[in-house]
Amino acid sequence: MSAAPLPALAPATEPLPPANPPPEMMIYALETGIVRRRAAFAYRGGSWFERRDSAVMTVLVGHPRGDLLIDTGFGRQINQQFRSNPLVLRMTTRYERFTAAADQLDAVGYSRKSLRAILLTHAHWDHVSGVPDFPGTPVWITADEHRHIAKGDFTMSIALTGARYEEYGFDEKPYFGFPQSRDVYGDGAIVIVPAPGHTPGSVIIFATLPSRKRYAFVGDLVWRIEGITLRKERPWLIRRLADVDQETLRSNLLRVIVIHERYPEITIIPAHDPSAYADIPRLPSELQRSSHY
């Protein structure tokens, strides 16, 4: 149990990978709830007295070939689902639910027909709770994560009966130092890379907007951006409880730290860090139906 920071790495030198996002592409962040936490829980060296609530979010990525929802946040049934979580998680977790993503989207007139799939960073309870609110929408998942769900990992006890899983694989095409990648629509706008460690099938989703703004949705690779900017892993005990493979997680974390240092134009979004979503627009009060939105 060493207090040493993560090792320094040689900087990445490759140019930014090409991307041709369609002009209609959009991105919106939806808040679906919070989990009450302390900074000490979030990253090594954080204070036990500083309150740091975890955001529980959904991100809608609008693309003319089909929109994607990155994770679902808390859904309509979170209270019932939470009761099936293991005791230790229930004892240590206080949460507050906001309006479920499905209801937020309904309220602004979003057409479900535009939604191609739910794309999970990983399948933990606070990321999949809203899946049942989108019946019939495919849930894109890696084979490793799908197997992990079937095994009934202790933080995945929400039974997603009826979910329409669609497994996807990766090409042997390196992307930002990750050996494999999947370019969802072939235009470089949405690219997924495997980043296991927190769960066996965790992924990172890179999105490039027409404004050239880039995002990396890193799921629970870290819980706070400090995990990357201060190079701090989760506290040891939390890693032991929360991560299935600490060594692999660390190597993926180091890759993301390199990306952060080398490419300041990429905003890294840890799923639960509210500050990370600051420059992602929230849903407008009404989505225009004449165009794609």
Ligand SMILES: [Zn+2]
């Ligand atoms: Zn999470």
